[in-house]
Amino acid sequence: MNKSKIFGSMLIIAGTTIGAGMLALPLASSGLGFGVASIIMLLIWSLMTYTALLMIEVHQFAPADATLHTLAYKLLGRKGQLIASFSMMFLFYALCAAYIAGGGEQIHSKLTSWFELDIPMQLGAILFTVLIGTVVAIGTRSVDMINRSLFSLKLIALVLMLFLLLPHVSVDNLVALPVHQGLVLASLPVIFTSFGFHGSIPSIVRYLGKDTKALRWIIVVGSALPLAVYLLWMLASQGVLTQGDLMGSQSLNGFIGSLSRLLHDPMIANTVSIFADLALATSFLGVSLGLYDFIADLLKRSTKPSHRVQVALVTFMPPLGFAMFYPQGFIAALGYAAFALVVLAIFLPVAMVSTQRRQVGLGGYRVRGGALGLGLVTLAGILIMTVQLLQMFDALPAVG
Ligand SMILES: N[C@@H](Cc1ccccc1)C(=O)O
Numbered sequence: 001m002n003k004s005k006i007f008g009s010m011l012i013i014a015g016t017t018i019g020a021g022m023l024a025l026p027l028a029s030s031g032l033g034f035g036v037a038s039i040i041m042l043l044i045w046s047l048m049t050y051t052a053l054l055m056i057e058v059h060q061f062a063p064a065d066a067t068l069h070t071l072a073y074k075l076l077g078r079k080g081q082l083i084a085s086f087s088m089m090f091l092f093y094a095l096c097a098a099y100i101a102g103g104g105e106q107i108h109s110k111l112t113s114w115f116e117l118d119i120p121m122q123l124g125a126i127l128f129t130v131l132i133g134t135v136v137a138i139g140t141r142s143v144d145m146i147n148r149s150l151f152s153l154k155l156i157a158l159v160l161m162l163f164l165l166l167p168h169v170s171v172d173n174l175v176a177l178p179v180h181q182g183l184v185l186a187s188l189p190v191i192f193t194s195f196g197f198h199g200s201i202p203s204i205v206r207y208l209g210k211d212t213k214a215l216r217w218i219i220v221v222g223s224a225l226p227l228a229v230y231l232l233w234m235l236a237s238q239g240v241l242t243q244g245d246l247m248g249s250q251s252l253n254g255f256i257g258s259l260s261r262l263l264h265d266p267m268i269a270n271t272v273s274i275f276a277d278l279a280l281a282t283s284f285l286g287v288s289l290g291l292y293d294f295i296a297d298l299l300k301r302s303t304k305p306s307h308r309v310q311v312a313l314v315t316f317m318p319p320l321g322f323a324m325f326y327p328q329g330f331i332a333a334l335g336y337a338a339f340a341l342v343v344l345a346i347f348l349p350v351a352m353v354s355t356q357r358r359q360v361g362l363g364g365y366r367v368r369g370g371a372l373g374l375g376l377v378t379l380a381g382i383l384i385m386t387v388q389l390l391q392m393f394d395a396l397p398a399v400g
Pocket of ligand 1: 016017018019020022095194195196197198283341
């Protein structure tokens with residue numbers, strides 16, 4: 001088997017997972033303390049890896065170039081296919097809305113502090129969208145070129161950021177316990193979204209062919225890498241700031257501000273801020289490219305310039321509209337994304353595997369855990385959806 005392709009695929013999975021969601025983790029888990037937050041992350045990682053392996057089980061009996069769309073049709077019929085497409089679009093839109101709100105906040109704070117301008121928050125969101133939207137509308141090649149350099153810079157910023165923060169970790173901060181139990185539930189949707197990558201599984205299968213053994217490795221290692229990065233990131237952020245500081249930082253900017261106030265080192269706050277910019281930009285490029293292609297396909301538009309503008313408007317206007325109304329909506333939108341992700345990453349894989357396992361005489365790879373495993377992850381999905389619903393109706397505290 002081609003080692004470099006396997007390694008590359010692991011990085012694709014890890015790269016899709018480690019995105020802007022990581023920035024929301026310290027805020028989403030602010031009242032939990034490091035210990036409890038780590039346990040929740042481990043549980044959500046196992047959940048996501050398990051359901052990704054279910055997808056590999058499903059892919060075994062389909063052509064190597066199957067997409068989620070074709071798999072859902074084959075195993076669940078027209079209704080299943082509709083649910084898959086709708087959830088995919090909802091997920092993309094919600095993620096883009098989060099990235100625009102977060103990126104807008106970052107641009108706004110830079111413009112106001114560098115040039116002492118007094119501009120509305122919304123202007124930052126518009127600038128960020130126009131910038132990324134233009135790159136996406138020009139075409140995949142321009143996204144690839146820009147993404148490559150931004151992605152390399154993002155990795156450097158990530159390593160530097162952890163390196164600078166970890167010496168300031170205080171053990172006292174790490175042993176903090178949850179402020180109250182409701183926060184454990186409240187943190188679930190955002191942490192869940194930050195571990196999401198499931199849209200990329202069909203592309204990996206197509207790239208590598210149906211080598212189930214290699215694919216299983218890719219899923220496990222590719223998703224364990226983000227787990228390790230997230231644990232270090234939690235160690236750094238929860239160890240440097242006290243629980244009070246963390247809970248007082250309402251937004252991404254507030255969090256960066258707390259770091260710079262506490263550490264009196266502009267270098268650290270700048271590195272975190274640059275990492276945040278790069279994480280938002282690369283996630284937004286990747287996800288909006290997916291959404292753009294999806295919509296071009298749906299509306300059957302060609303690559304003519306006038307069509308490109310139309311598709312770009314349908315892609316970017318709805319999430320920009322969200323960010324106009326909720327300029328502080330970064331974390332809220334990541335929570336909405338969890339809704340669609342529960343369907344895509346839990347309910348659909350479970351439903352497809354259950355149908356497939358009922359067909360007689362199928363050998364091949366079968367994920368362990370049987371009906372009990374499938375039942376448990378379904379319950380976890382229902383729990384995450386319920387929490388998100390309760391938060392939307394203000395029956396549970398929202399995080400961030
Ligand atoms: N995990 C990604 C979000 C995502 C979810 C699902 C699929 C793809 C991407 C992030 O943190 O930004």
